[in-house]
Amino acid sequence: MIVEFKKEDRSQMTKWIGGMKKYTLLYKASGDGCTSTAFHNACNNKGPTVTILYNHDNFIYGGYTSVSWRSIGNFQSDTKSFLFKLYQNGTWSPVKMPIANYRNSIYDHADYGPTFGDRDLQTFSGKVNFDGTIFNLNGKTNFGSSYTMNDENYKSIANGNLRVKDIEVYLVEEEPWRKTPEWNAKLLAELKEKIEKYRPLPGLKIPQARILLVGQVGSGKSSFYNTINSIFRGYITSQACSGNAEHSLTTVYRMYQIRKGIRGKPMNFRLHDTRGIEADQGVDANEICYLLDGNIQDGYQFNPSVPVSTDTLGFVDSAHVSETIHCVVLVLDGTTVDVMAEKVAERLKKLQMRMNQRGIPQVVLLTKIDKICERTEEDLSNVFYSPLVKETVERVSQIMGLPRSHILPVKNYESEMDLNDNVNILALMSLQQILHFADDYMYNHLDKHTEGISFSFQKCNGILRNILIIIMSAVVCLLAFWFNK
Numbered sequence: 001m002i003v004e005f006k007k008e009d010r011s012q013m014t015k016w017i018g019g020m021k022k023y024t025l026l027y028k029a030s031g032d033g034c035t036s037t038a039f040h041n042a043c044n045n046k047g048p049t050v051t052i053l054y055n056h057d058n059f060i061y062g063g064y065t066s067v068s069w070r071s072i073g074n075f076q077s078d079t080k081s082f083l084f085k086l087y088q089n090g091t092w093s094p095v096k097m098p099i100a101n102y103r104n105s106i107y108d109h110a111d112y113g114p115t116f117g118d119r120d121l122q123t124f125s126g127k128v129n130f131d132g133t134i135f136n137l138n139g140k141t142n143f144g145s146s147y148t149m150n151d152e153n154y155k156s157i158a159n160g161n162l163r164v165k166d167i168e169v170y171l172v173e174e175e176p177w178r179k180t181p182e183w184n185a186k187l188l189a190e191l192k193e194k195i196e197k198y199r200p201l202p203g204l205k206i207p208q209a210r211i212l213l214v215g216q217v218g219s220g221k222s223s224f225y226n227t228i229n230s231i232f233r234g235y236i237t238s239q240a241c242s243g244n245a246e247h248s249l250t251t252v253y254r255m256y257q258i259r260k261g262i263r264g265k266p267m268n269f270r271l272h273d274t275r276g277i278e279a280d281q282g283v284d285a286n287e288i289c290y291l292l293d294g295n296i297q298d299g300y301q302f303n304p305s306v307p308v309s310t311d312t313l314g315f316v317d318s319a320h321v322s323e324t325i326h327c328v329v330l331v332l333d334g335t336t337v338d339v340m341a342e343k344v345a346e347r348l349k350k351l352q353m354r355m356n357q358r359g360i361p362q363v364v365l366l367t368k369i370d371k372i373c374e375r376t377e378e379d380l381s382n383v384f385y386s387p388l389v390k391e392t393v394e395r396v397s398q399i400m401g402l403p404r405s406h407i408l409p410v411k412n413y414e415s416e417m418d419l420n421d422n423v424n425i426l427a428l429m430s431l432q433q434i435l436h437f438a439d440d441y442m443y444n445h446l447d448k449h450t451e452g453i454s455f456s457f458q459k460c461n462g463i464l465r466n467i468l469i470i471i472m473s474a475v476v477c478l479l480a481f482w483f484n485k
């Protein structure tokens with residue numbers, strides 16, 4: 001077997017370690033020298049590492065530690081360390097051997113190479129020369145001293161010898177499945193400033209981008225508005241009625257404004273909140289058309305027994321593009337994606353069909369993501385490092401037929417009494433993306449408008465040219481008649 005930490009090996013290692021990981025080579029015995037000095041110079045104070053030994057008999061094994069090597073001359077404690085085997089005699093045979101005595105997880109001495117446990121696996125000490133084919137390591141093994149072996153032994157792990165083709169040590173780092181800038185106060189301030197300065201595309205006379213929130217009952221539509229409103233007010237608000245109920249708490253169609261501060265001016269976008277979708281109630285395919293086309297005014301009272309029609313009081317017959325919807329946000333509860341009622345899913349698909357007919361972009365707000373993953377619940381900034389959140393995003397992408405970049409995880413304010421920077425950052429990143437999609441719709445509309453003007457101009461030119469030809473022909477005829485006379 002060749003000396004290579006392959007893609008499937010990395011995938012298995014990531015499953016064992018948890019989270020999303022990337023691996024960067026720090027040390028390679030065949031290139032850096034098989035010496036304890038070279039190992040510690042390359043690997044000390046770097047962070048979590050995985051050590052891999054490539055046995056001459058095609059056994060591949062090693063150890064992982066989440067603590068840094070530091071040459072302290074003693075044992076280090078690590079509850080997350082483990083030994084492993086990937087291949088046995090060239091055959092894929094992955095086995096994880098967890099730590100039993102965590103106080104002796106690694107022996108970190110300047111004179112030794114990577115050493116796991118109380119000599120469970122001591123790779124080498126001092127210097128080992130390469131004989132042209134292998135390194136005949138001078139280390140020791142005492143498997144089972146500090147690690148639980150799960151029926152493995154020296155023979156099954158290393159074929160009973162320490163002759164290796166090479167030793168590699170990789171730095172193990174967190175790898176986000178969606179890259180974002182570093183989450184800090186500076187990013188939060190930048191996001192707020194960008195949204196405060198947002199202006200719809202010039203040339204269409206649209207003072208505010210209009211975003212329609214559509215989703216299941218209890219999914220967090222109104223709560224998303226409250227979250228955004230809270231961020232710019234500077235304290236937790238509950239202007240939109242929200243909570244948990246059997247039926248939708250939203251009974252009135254609202255076009256909510258967001259203001260800068262308590263007495264600030266409205267910003268250049270609105271969040272339109274409509275009633276929640278249920279299996280047999282909520283916005284239907286007919287009603288969504290009127291909402292999308294701007295036919296329904298702010299404050300309209302939904303009445304399930306009386307559907308919207310052109311006879312509805314206040315119905316707008318022909319709305320300007322500034323009054324229509326520019327982006328639709330489909331709000332889904334991330335904890336119930338797999339158990340969504342079939343009728344609700346069908347209803348959402350019918351609504352999407354009407355949106356697609358109008359070329360209106362759609363995004364999904366995936367709410368309650370803190371309930372999907374314990375790690376994310378502990379620290380929301382881990383959201384894009386969570387495999388569980390990533391898997392949920394991928395499932396929603398398939399269900400809704402939208403690209404993964406259109407699926408935006410968020411956590412709304414629910415029980416909190418104070419603002420949280422991480423909640424704010426995630427919500428504002430999602431809002432910024434939504435406004436980008438609204439701009440895309442406006443660009444498409446502007447292109448059509450420009451093409452229409454161009455076509456009309458060409459048409460007018462054609463008519464004028466025909467008129468001139470007729471006039472010139474008439475003049476020629478008159479002149480001919482005059483001379484003949």
